[in-house]
Amino acid sequence: MEQWKKNLAVLWVGQFLVMGGMTMIIPFMSLYLQSEQIGMTNKHEIATWAGIIFAGNFVTSFLFQPLWGKLSDRYGRKMMLLRSGFGMAVVMTLMGFATSPWHLLLLRMVNGTISGFNPAAVSLVSANTPKSRMGFAMGTLQSGGIAGTILGPFIGGLLADAVGYQPIFYITGISLFAASVLAYFVVKESFNREKAAARPNVSVIQGFKQLSRVPQLMSLFAVTFLLQFANIGPMPLMPLYVQQLHGTDVNLAFWAGFVGSAAGLSNMIASPLLGRLSDRIGQERVLGISLIGAAVLFIPQAFVHSVWQLLLCRLLQGCFMGGLIPSVNALVRRFTPDGMEGRSFSLNSSMLALGNMVGPIVGGFVSGWTGIGGVFIISAVLFVVNALWVRRTLVSGARRNTGALRRGSS
Structure with a gap:
C-alpha cells in the first residue's frame, strides 16, 4: 500500500476515535453531574453546568488552534498530531476522577487547549497526498470524523447503561492512546525541518494578517x-x-x-x-x-x-x-x-x-x-x-x- 493511503487509513481511525470520544459524553453529562461522585441535585444548576462544561472545550480550542498551527509549520504535523492525541488521552482519563463540576470544566478547557488532532491530520494528509486524489482523501478523512460524531453519543449511551459513567472516560482515554500509538508507528510525513527552521519566525497575529x-x-x-x-x-x-x-x-x-x-x-x-x-x-x-x-x-x-x-x-x-x-x-x-x-x-x-x-x-x-x-x-x-x-x-x-x-x- 502506498504511504499516503496508509496515512489516510490510520488517520481515519484516529478521527473516528477523537470525534467519537468528544461526543460520547454528551448523552450522560447531566446524569454524571447527578451521580454520587459529583453529587449535584438542583436541576437548574445541573442544566447550566452541563452547558458550560460542554462549551468550555470549544472556547479554548478556538483560542489556541492558531498557536498549534504555527508550531506544526515549524516542527511538523506528525509531532502536533501525537501531542494532541496523547494529551487528550490523559485528559479524558482524568475526567473519570473528577469530583466536582469545576474539575470537569477545567479538564474540558485543558482538552480544548491541547486539541488539534483534526487540523494536524488534515494538514498532514493534504501535504502527502497526490493532488489528483486530494478530494477523495479529504472526503474520506471527513467521513471518519462524521462517523465518530454520529456514533459517539449512541455508543456513550450504551456504555453508560452497561458499565456506568466513569469507565467511559477510561475507555475513551485508552482508545485515544491506542490511536496515537498506531499513528506514531505507521504515519509518515514528508517534512523538511531545516527548510522550515530557515523561514522567518512569524507570530500568530502576523501569520493571520498574511493569510487574510x-x-x-x-x-x-x-x-x-x-x-x-x-x-x-x-x-x-x-x-x-x-x-x-x-x-x-x-x-x-x-x-x-x-x-x-x-x-x-x-x-x-x-x-x-x-x-x-x-x-x-x-x-x-x-x-x-x-x-x-x-x-x-x-x-x-x-x-x-x-x-x-x-x-x-x-x-x-x-x-x-x-x-x-x-x-x-x-x-x-x-x-x-x-x-x-x-x-x-x-x-x-x-x-x-x-x-x-x-x-x-x-x-x-x-x-x-x-x-x-x-x-x-x-x-x-x-x-x-x-x-x-x-x-x-x-x-x-x-x-x-x-x-x-x-x-x-x-
Missing part, C-alpha cells in the same frame, strides 16, 4: 463557520421541534436523536463520493453546488408538517453537506502559501469551534423571536450569501493573488 490577504481563504473559512453554525444551531431546539411535529411523548427521544443525526448519516456516505467527484470536475464546482443545495434544503425544514418530512429534508441536506468540508480543505491547501499549511488548517479549525460556540446561542435567541423555523430560514440566507462570496473570490483572480502573496512571503 488571500480573499479565497477568508471565504473558505466562512464556509466552515457557517456549516458548523447551521449544524449545531438547531440541535438544542430539535427535540422541541420534533415534539411539536410528533404530537406525543411516545418514542420522542428516539425520533429527536434520529432526526438530529440524519444529516450526519448521509454526510458520512456522501463525503468520499463527492470528494472523488471533485477530483474530476473541480473542488470549486462541487463547493458551489453543495452550498446552494444545502441552502435550498434549509427552507422546507421551516415549513414541514411531520417528522418524516423533516427527516427526509435532513437526509437530503446531509448529501450536500458532505461536499462542503472536503472541498474546503482541498481548496485551503491550494490557496495557502507554502510553509503556512498548519496555520491555515488550524485557523479553519478555529472557525469550526467558533461555529460550535455561536450556533446554539444565536439559534436560541432567534427562535425566541421567530420560532424554530426562523433559525432554518436565516441559515439558508447565510449559505446563499456565502455561496456568492465563494464564487466571487474563487473565480476572480485566484491564482494571480495567491502567486503574488507567495512571491511576497518568499
Whole structure:
C-alpha cells in the first residue's frame, strides 16, 4: 500500500476515535453531574453546568488552534498530531476522577487547549497526498470524523447503561492512546525541518494578517463557520421541534436523536463520493453546488408538517453537506502559501469551534423571536450569501493573488 493511503487509513481511525470520544459524553453529562461522585441535585444548576462544561472545550480550542498551527509549520504535523492525541488521552482519563463540576470544566478547557488532532491530520494528509486524489482523501478523512460524531453519543449511551459513567472516560482515554500509538508507528510525513527552521519566525497575529490577504481563504473559512453554525444551531431546539411535529411523548427521544443525526448519516456516505467527484470536475464546482443545495434544503425544514418530512429534508441536506468540508480543505491547501499549511488548517479549525460556540446561542435567541423555523430560514440566507462570496473570490483572480502573496512571503 502506498504511504499516503496508509496515512489516510490510520488517520481515519484516529478521527473516528477523537470525534467519537468528544461526543460520547454528551448523552450522560447531566446524569454524571447527578451521580454520587459529583453529587449535584438542583436541576437548574445541573442544566447550566452541563452547558458550560460542554462549551468550555470549544472556547479554548478556538483560542489556541492558531498557536498549534504555527508550531506544526515549524516542527511538523506528525509531532502536533501525537501531542494532541496523547494529551487528550490523559485528559479524558482524568475526567473519570473528577469530583466536582469545576474539575470537569477545567479538564474540558485543558482538552480544548491541547486539541488539534483534526487540523494536524488534515494538514498532514493534504501535504502527502497526490493532488489528483486530494478530494477523495479529504472526503474520506471527513467521513471518519462524521462517523465518530454520529456514533459517539449512541455508543456513550450504551456504555453508560452497561458499565456506568466513569469507565467511559477510561475507555475513551485508552482508545485515544491506542490511536496515537498506531499513528506514531505507521504515519509518515514528508517534512523538511531545516527548510522550515530557515523561514522567518512569524507570530500568530502576523501569520493571520498574511493569510487574510488571500480573499479565497477568508471565504473558505466562512464556509466552515457557517456549516458548523447551521449544524449545531438547531440541535438544542430539535427535540422541541420534533415534539411539536410528533404530537406525543411516545418514542420522542428516539425520533429527536434520529432526526438530529440524519444529516450526519448521509454526510458520512456522501463525503468520499463527492470528494472523488471533485477530483474530476473541480473542488470549486462541487463547493458551489453543495452550498446552494444545502441552502435550498434549509427552507422546507421551516415549513414541514411531520417528522418524516423533516427527516427526509435532513437526509437530503446531509448529501450536500458532505461536499462542503472536503472541498474546503482541498481548496485551503491550494490557496495557502507554502510553509503556512498548519496555520491555515488550524485557523479553519478555529472557525469550526467558533461555529460550535455561536450556533446554539444565536439559534436560541432567534427562535425566541421567530420560532424554530426562523433559525432554518436565516441559515439558508447565510449559505446563499456565502455561496456568492465563494464564487466571487474563487473565480476572480485566484491564482494571480495567491502567486503574488507567495512571491511576497518568499
